[in-house]
Amino acid sequence: MNKNKDFYKNKEASKATFKRSQFVIFMSICLIAIVAFTMISIASTSSDPMERVLYKIPESPFAPANSTEIQYCDTCHTNEMPDTWMTVEIDSQTTDQITYSVTGSDTYDGEEGWGVFDPLENNIANGLNSGLFTLNKDGKAYRAFWVDNGTGGTGEGGGGSAFYDIITPNDPPNDPTIDGPTSGSVGETLTYTISSTEPQGHDIFYKVDWGDGTEDDWIGPYSSGEEVTVSHSYSQTGTFTIKVQARDEFGALSDWSDFIVEITTEPKLKIKLKAFSIGKVCAVIKNAGTGNVSDINWNITVKGGTFRLIKRINANATGVIGNLGQKDKEVVCTLPKSITLRFGLARVTVTATIGENEFTNKQFVFVFGRFIFARPKILGI
Numbered sequence: 001m002n003k004n005k006d007f008y009k010n011k012e013a014s015k016a017t018f019k020r021s022q023f024v025i026f027m028s029i030c031l032i033a034i035v036a037f038t039m040i041s042i043a044s045t046s047s048d049p050m051e052r053v054l055y056k057i058p059e060s061p062f063a064p065a066n067s068t069e070i071q072y073c074d075t076c077h078t079n080e081m082p083d084t085w086m087t088v089e090i091d092s093q094t095t096d097q098i099t100y101s102v103t104g105s106d107t108y109d110g111e112e113g114w115g116v117f118d119p120l121e122n123n124i125a126n127g128l129n130s131g132l133f134t135l136n137k138d139g140k141a142y143r144a145f146w147v148d149n150g151t152g153g154t155g156e157g158g159g160g161s162a163f164y165d166i167i168t169p170n171d172p173p174n175d176p177t178i179d180g181p182t183s184g185s186v187g188e189t190l191t192y193t194i195s196s197t198e199p200q201g202h203d204i205f206y207k208v209d210w211g212d213g214t215e216d217d218w219i220g221p222y223s224s225g226e227e228v229t230v231s232h233s234y235s236q237t238g239t240f241t242i243k244v245q246a247r248d249e250f251g252a253l254s255d256w257s258d259f260i261v262e263i264t265t266e267p268k269l270k271i272k273l274k275a276f277s278i279g280k281v282c283a284v285i286k287n288a289g290t291g292n293v294s295d296i297n298w299n300i301t302v303k304g305g306t307f308r309l310i311k312r313i314n315a316n317a318t319g320v321i322g323n324l325g326q327k328d329k330e331v332v333c334t335l336p337k338s339i340t341l342r343f344g345l346a347r348v349t350v351t352a353t354i355g356e357n358e359f360t361n362k363q364f365v366f367v368f369g370r371f372i373f374a375r376p377k378i379l380g381i
Helices: 002-045
Strands: 051-055 070-073 085-093 097-105 112-117 123-128 131-136 141-148 160-167 177-179 183-185 190-195 204-209 215-222 228-232 238-248 257-265 269-273 276-278 282-287 293-304 313-324 329-333 342-354 357-369 371-373
Touching: 085 141, 085 160, 097 112, 097 141, 112 131, 123 131, 177 257, 204 228, 215 228, 269 342, 269 357, 282 293, 282 313, 282 342, 293 329, 293 357, 313 329, 313 342
Parallel strands: 183 257
Antiparallel strands: 051 070, 085 097, 097 131, 112 123, 112 141, 141 160, 177 190, 190 228, 204 215, 204 238, 238 257, 269 282, 276 371, 282 329, 293 313, 293 342, 342 357, 357 371
């Protein structure tokens, strides 16, 4: 019995020793493979010919897209990199464009080429030897590259590159003109005409500051010299300075132009209920002031009813009147059939608001079924 136990113990120990041996062999093979791979990499890195980067396109908004590094081979060329240079000069210009001439040179008479790139990294012009290209007067910066491969006639030489940054001029629009009323009343819609011209004929945008804490953000584009109409109404009396600024399509800004307007007259509204209506309550809102009024917010509420056994009256409506000229009027009502099968007295409240000015009319009406009488005193009530 004891011999059998010893036999099994020796067998398990042999298995453990065999597994450890397998692990050691596996790790040794991995270590040998790593060392061999490292030596091969070092050998391949030190082999000829060795290339060296002379010029790398800088990582900037001007860098051309998908460009290739300019390189030369140490074992192929014995001379130093050539002295590459370039110049960019204005050749001619119009009111909105400029034509540039590109010139470059090297000491080896190698193959030369140039390219111009915009801020979005697009190649907009290129050629061999000297050349011309045209840019818009837009105030943006462009970059011109001159590349020399430097091969020369003898097969010797290097390679190089030069670049030149170009900022294109862009004249801003002329200061805007403003024409319109110099006075008005609260709530009155005042209309003004603004315009500007752009030296290069570019399209124009406008920003209007009304002087009361509100402004119209950039509107446009409009053609140079085109007259633009803008409107505004003031909610309180006072003297306000209207300011207008122009911007061309490339972002050049004019100075602000000023225009003073005085708002002196308070608005006046008269509210009167219609004497008789069916299924709804109506009121007449009249402009009793001396000027136009706009953006009139109105509200009607009807509450009441005599008998609790009958459902009480509860109707309301709201709306906005866009504009009312002097002595003009408009009828506003609750919804059709908003009052049906009701009976008794009801209180009607009508309010009209212009800016900070509120006008109110409160009155009792007599309701009988669908019929509304705005003057119940006629019935002796």
